[in-house]
Amino acid sequence: MKKILLIALLGFASFAYADIISDLGCGVGLTKGCIKAAKEYENKYEYKKAAELYKKACDGGDADGCYAFGKSYEYGKGAIQNFSKAAEFYEKACDGGDIMDCSHYNELKSQGY
Known part of the structure; x- marks a missing residue:
């Protein structure tokens, strides 16, 4: 029984440690740290926190962060659904040079958003 509790505790500690490291990286302006932390929050269904971190990455010039923040608006996960936003x-992400991001942008624009 003690072994099971110890394993569970170590597993929890490693997840908590990963969150702390990613959040710290984001806090000092490392946009990939923001994205990593955001994905971890998404995995825990904490979409609002994930969206905040994606926005922070986008504000730091990270196209992947802009794309993910656009998805937050498109699907209404972490942000109120808003296709124009x-x-x-997606346009900011497209400007970052990713063809896939451009296709999402063009699709919404063709629908009038």
């Missing part, structure tokens, strides 16, 4: 952030 999604298109705005």
Whole structure:
């Protein structure tokens, strides 16, 4: 029984440690740290916190952060669903040079957003 509790505790500690490291990286302006932390929050269904971190990455010039923040708006996970805002952030991601991001932007624009 003690072994099971110890294993569970170590597993929890490693997840908590990963969150702390990613959050710290984001806090000092490392946009990939923001994205990593955001994905961890998404895995825990904490979409609002994930969206905040994606926005922070986007504000730091990270195209992947802009794309993910656009998805938050498109699907209404972590942000109120808003296709115009999604298109705005997909455009920023597209400007970052990713063809896939451009296709999402163009699709929403063709629908009038």
